[in-house]
Amino acid sequence: MTSLVLVGLLGFGAGVLAGLFGVGGGILFVPTLALGLGLTQLHAEATSLLAVIPTVVAGAIRQHQYGNVRWRPAVVVGAASIIGVEGGVQLAEALPESLLRKLFAAVALLVAAQVAWRALRPPARIRGTL
Numbered sequence: 383m384t385s386l387v388l389v390g391l392l393g394f395g396a397g398v399l400a401g402l403f404g405v406g407g408g409i410l411f412v413p414t415l416a417l418g419l420g421l422t423q424l425h426a427e428a429t430s431l432l433a434v435i436p437t438v439v440a441g442a443i444r445q446h447q448y449g450n451v452r453w454r455p456a457v458v459v460g461a462a463s464i465i466g467v468e469g470g471v472q473l474a475e476a477l478p479e480s481l482l483r484k485l486f487a488a489v490a491l492l493v494a495a496q497v498a499w500r501a502l503r504p505p506a507r508i509r510g511t512l
Contacts, residue, residue, distance in 0.1 A: 393433070397440075401444070409493070427474060428471075
């Protein structure tokens with residue numbers, strides 16, 4: 383029962399972050415599924431990929447209603463992602479579990495560092511302002 387509560391809270395939290403920032407699924411789902419529910423890294427990643435679909439659909443529909451979706455780049459990114467995910471899945475299947483976990487941690491740290499860097503640097507000056 384506590385696993386279902388944890389999964390529900392995970393889904394809710396990821397939904398809030400996805401709606402707020404446009405991200406959240408994999409960064410939240412994978413560690414929680416692996417550490418909190420005991421899934422292997424590979425199973426957590428695969429489960430995360432499927433679990434993100436409803437979040438993506440709901441967020442895209444809502445953002446489309448606000449006029450925020452740019453369809454041409456979205457279709458190009460989506461098509462390229464479909465091709466890329468197949469290569470990623472093949473690579474993930476071939477790597478040892480411990481290396482896959484370390485690579486995920488490295489990507490998470492790099493993303494965190496980039497977000498922190500952008501948040502902490504002074505804002506860019508806009509031409510025409512003092």
